[in-house]
Amino acid sequence: MMIWLAAGLLIWAAGWRLNNALSERPTDDFTRFAIPAIFGVTIIAIWECLVRGLDISPVLLPAPSQIALTFAGSLNILWQDFVQTAIKGALTGYAIGCGAAILISIAIDRFPFLQRGLLPVGNFVAALPIIGIAPILVMWFGFDWHSKAAVVVVMVFFPMLVNTVQGLRESDALQRDLMRTYAASYWQTLFYLRLPAAMPFIFNGLKIATTLALIGAIVAEFFGSPIRGMGFRISTSVGQLSMDLVWAEIVVASLAGSGFYGGVALMERSVTFWHPSQRSKAL
Amino acid sequence: MMRSVFPVITVATALFLLWYVAAAALNAPWAHDKAKRAGIELSFGELVSDTWSQEKPKLPAPHQIGAEMWKTTGAMVQRGRAFSKRSLLYHSWVTFSSTALGFLLGTGLGIALAIGIVYNRAMNMSVMPWVIASQTIPILAIAPMIIVVLNAIGISGLIPKAMISMYLSFFPVVVGMVKGLRSPEAMQLDLIHTWSASNVQIFWKLRLPSSMPYLFASLKIAMAASLVGAIVGELPTGAVAGLGARLLSGSYYGQTIQIWSALIMAATLAAILVGLIGLIQRVTLSRMGMA
Numbered sequence: 078m079m080i081w082l083a084a085g086l087l088i089w090a091a092g093w094r095l096n097n098a099l100s101e102r103p104t105d106d107f108t109r110f111a112i113p114a115i116f117g118v119t120i121i122a123i124w125e126c127l128v129r130g131l132d133i134s135p136v137l138l139p140a141p142s143q144i145a146l147t148f149a150g151s152l153n154i155l156w157q158d159f160v161q162t163a164i165k166g167a168l169t170g171y172a173i174g175c176g177a178a179i180l181i182s183i184a185i186d187r188f189p190f191l192q193r194g195l196l197p198v199g200n201f202v203a204a205l206p207i208i209g210i211a212p213i214l215v216m217w218f219g220f221d222w223h224s225k226a227a228v229v230v231v232m233v234f235f236p237m238l239v240n241t242v243q244g245l246r247e248s249d250a251l252q253r254d255l256m257r258t259y260a261a262s263y264w265q266t267l268f269y270l271r272l273p274a275a276m277p278f279i280f281n282g283l284k285i286a287t288t289l290a291l292i293g294a295i296v297a298e299f300f301g302s303p304i305r306g307m308g309f310r311i312s313t314s315v316g317q318l319s320m321d322l323v324w325a326e327i328v329v330a331s332l333a334g335s336g337f338y339g340g341v342a343l344m345e346r347s348v349t350f351w352h353p354s355q356r357s358k359a360l
Numbered sequence: 361m362m363r364s365v366f367p368v369i370t371v372a373t374a375l376f377l378l379w380y381v382a383a384a385a386l387n388a389p390w391a392h393d394k395a396k397r398a399g400i401e402l403s404f405g406e407l408v409s410d411t412w413s414q415e416k417p418k419l420p421a422p423h424q425i426g427a428e429m430w431k432t433t434g435a436m437v438q439r440g441r442a443f444s445k446r447s448l449l450y451h452s453w454v455t456f457s458s459t460a461l462g463f464l465l466g467t468g469l470g471i472a473l474a475i476g477i478v479y480n481r482a483m484n485m486s487v488m489p490w491v492i493a494s495q496t497i498p499i500l501a502i503a504p505m506i507i508v509v510l511n512a513i514g515i516s517g518l519i520p521k522a523m524i525s526m527y528l529s530f531f532p533v534v535v536g537m538v539k540g541l542r543s544p545e546a547m548q549l550d551l552i553h554t555w556s557a558s559n560v561q562i563f564w565k566l567r568l569p570s571s572m573p574y575l576f577a578s579l580k581i582a583m584a585a586s587l588v589g590a591i592v593g594e595l596p597t598g599a600v601a602g603l604g605a606r607l608l609s610g611s612y613y614g615q616t617i618q619i620w621s622a623l624i625m626a627a628t629l630a631a632i633l634v635g636l637i638g639l640i641q642r643v644t645l646s647r648m649g650m651a
Contacts (some may be wrong), residue, residue, distance in 0.1 A: 194367030
């Protein structure tokens with residue numbers, strides 16, 4: 078028992094020393110990857126040692142090794158939950174919500190009156206605890222993934238709307254004048270100048286919306302769901318005190334969240350390669 | 361400012377009208393159903409007035425929510441029972457207290473982490489990526505587990521909910537403060553070095569003051585996030601107290617009016633709290649000569 082605690086302490090000291098030494102070196106691709114990786118591995122190792130050393134009950138905090146075993150053992154359930162919540166619920170809602178927000182902000186953009194009226198309202202709504210409408214939408218659309226998608230649509234809509242409307246205002250007067258000298262129509266100006274100029278803002282909104290989408294889909298399942306789904310599994314497993322399955326589900330959620338975010342970030346890099354914040358990284 | 365008052369009012373009015381129309385449309389099937397069973401034919405006027413006054417409507421009309429809210433706040437105050445268990449004020453207070461505690465803890469943690477990240481190179485490179493990664497994880501998903509686990513080791517009540525709020529609110533503060541503490545330009549830093557200022561002096565006299573606009577911007581986001589955390593944290597405790605509990609018990613019993621009034625109350629709370637920070641921001645920044 079003491080050995081585990083001592084090992085934990087040792088790993089901590091070693092990880093700390095290693096990271097300090099590495100951070101003294103000039104920053105390059107290797108250190109940029111290695112330092113956070115060492116930090117993460119150290120934390121997991123210390124966690125394992127603490128759980129074993131202090132004999133913490135698996136009901137409170139399972140050891141990482143146990144979580145890994147459960148993860149490998151229940152891949153079927155986890156995959157089923159992932160499809161139900163992340164693909165059907167979150168991704169569908171994300172696509173509908175973001176698409177609608179972009180189309181509506183293009184419509185709003187033509188009418189300055191609507192713009193001045195809707196932006197403050199949109200900003201206000203974006204700051205509200207929208208997750209609260211989850212029980213209402215579950216009541217309207219039933220227990221299956223449709224209601225989860227609806228919650229996601231409402232959650233991602235307003236941040237997306239505010240960002241896109243902001244982005245469409247980004248092109249400056251000089252650029253618009255230039256387009257006019259080319260005799261460009263409204264739609265040509267929109268597609269060749271204003272939408273590309275709005276892309277950094279649109280992607281900012283898209284990135285915020287990724288995390289909101291997963292949160293919305295999972296929390297909506299707390300208010301009622303069929304017998305699969307990540308939120309359902311988490312709340313029932315907590316009730317059965319099988320924390321290892323809860324943690325396995327959390328691992329899935331974080332993998333899905335990071336993958337989703339990373340995908341959008343990659344797309345951003347290829348679409349807005351011209352923007353200073355992307356350019357400086359390449360140099 | 362004044363220029364946008366009229367458009368905002370127009371949009372808000374349009375939304376209200378839309379709400380009434382939607383309420384009529386959504387509740388009409390139930391009204392038809394009821395009339396059919398009673399064997400009466402509804403005229404259009406009767407139909408509309410019925411859809412706006414049902415007991416458990418699909419979508420309650422704004423005046424129904426208003427009446428419910430008055431019944432559970434103002435009327436309770438008049439009877440001197442402002443903090444009885446049936447009062448929304450009581451539930452808002454419960455939610456507010458864990459929001460505020462979580463917000464304070466999260467802000468403290470966030471500022472401490474940001475100072476560590478700015479002053480320690482190893483910490484910057486090892487912690488910062490994980491702080492960002494931690495937010496791609498749907499933290500709210502583990503809220504039920506945190507509550508149950510902390511309950512199991514004997515911590516219950518305010519603290520577990522505040523922990524969830526803290527987790528949600530520390531992130532915007534870390535990101536904002538790291539940016540803010542690094543915002544002094546090289547020229548300003550050089551100047552304060554020529555005055556042979558110590559690290560502590562640089563922190564208090566240059567870095568901290570110049571981080572204030574960033575701090576306030578993140579505090580607003582953090583406050584909204586911590587309210588969401590508090591509401592979600594109240595869900596798994598079995599609907600005891602708080603606005604989240606009102607939402608859950610309303611959804612169990614199909615009390616749509618109760619859900620909506622809890623929702624509007626939460627929105628009001630969010631608006632008040634964020635507005636308060638905005639006020640403090642304006643006063644502080646103008647005293648500091650920044651705005």
